[in-house]
Amino acid sequence: MTAGRSNRLPVFQIRPMLAVTSRPFDSPSFIYEVKWDGYRCLAYLEEKTILQSRNLVDITPVFPDLADLHQLFRRRPAVLDGEIIIPGADGKPSFSLLQARGRLGDPFKIRQAARQTPAIFMVFDILYHQGENVMAEPLHLRKEILGAGVQAAANLVVSQFIVNQGINFYQACVGQGLEGVMAKELNSPYLPGKRSPLWRKFRHTLTGEFIIAGYEPGRGERSLGALILAVYQEGRLVYRGKVGAGFDRREEQELLAGLQRLPAAPPPFKEDIPELKKTRWVEPRLVCQVEYLELTPEGRLRHPGYRGLRWDKESEECNSP
Template structure:
């Protein structure tokens, strides 16, 4: 189940919990533990430290929904630490990383309980079953929540350096694979202005796939990533019309473009406004969204 973006609000009909900055994960528990990502990839081998929940969780067989996180030295979720673990393949390196940067599964919903599909039951009922099923351990915890006061909770989360808040309607069902206003997300975002270095064509009904972004740093033109959301059909056509007027730019004039193909490069004359979550250690924008030409 997915959420829609929203401005913070207060309502007695909603609960509010931390939006955890990690890998979304379903845990299938029935005498063994299997972890599956949102795009149906098996995460169990990547996170062997999270593969023993069947020894402590009650109500099997059951399916839990949650987020895999790795904490930094300040006790906050670090997506970069998590990604470094998730990218490992070699079994010895995976186990060494698990000892050095242990993962946690933060669970916030139960979809099957005692072998029964409970997704149609109200969220507040499922939360009760979640408390019955899960005994918190060093690497398995239940996401806490409050009721009614979403605005102040969001402000408190930002003060703690967290990503944001999830608001969920108390009486709502679980709708697998669907984005619904039953779940709403408030996120901390940043905004910046970036040069458009080129674009990738779209596929299917989309004419524009993504814009490639750059920025001058100490006189050097540096690649900052690409943005593929935030423009509708009309804006796609407007951008393409403007970009096609520009002369081509050779990729070697931009730092950090290794391995990027299928791009029409342009002279960096157009500047666009982009909203994003944060920067990666490589200087790329994370979760960017286009907000218009400047």
């Protein structure tokens, strides 16, 4: 091992390593594993389990069904990187179930949901092992360390991988209706908080995180017409279109209530956009996930569908597409 030891884990100081988007490819220098549709999470395991979101929020109280992860790893203190998922009725990760859990605040309802739809921590990397920082070690060695330390259980699963056959693996994942594939260079170190081509993601559906810059009131029975979407480019907000489909009546009411609590703001876009005449602008704090077919030449999302708020992400992270 190359890094030094510490008596205490650096809780709430590590941001996860991120990937760039890529087309599927084959390479003997890469491993390929499923891209899980969940909440990215670092698990700090010592005398108890602490779960930290990618933007350094303690989400431990939301997942009491993962409170025993520290008992399932033999070589503590440790920090594991993975994805929290909740399987749906078909056995595949259900982001809607996960989002519903994330919205809960009442401890009784959280415990009830944990019994009805238990979460799984799908672990794929290790950052600290027996108190030692192993982020500088190559990925293949970190995988060996991880596999030797995990005691598999219903709520802790090690993500499996293959080597070289990235294209076939991607096609197999698409065939099973999974979100996509992660490709990772075998000798890559772990670069906390960095988006690096050492890690690449293949997605069979286009999804992205977008800032909600404003909204349009609804008509008739609808109280919320559409969300105004944006991303940051070179320090300024760029318009990406509107999304008015994908949220049910309850989500519509919750979204509208949350938006109305935000301070009003001036129009954020430099150019004049004729279709935005009835918009109510708000401070760009909220981030939502949107599924779409493609990005048009004008920079608008084609056939967008709302998939939920991403309370685990900050607006400054929304800089693509």
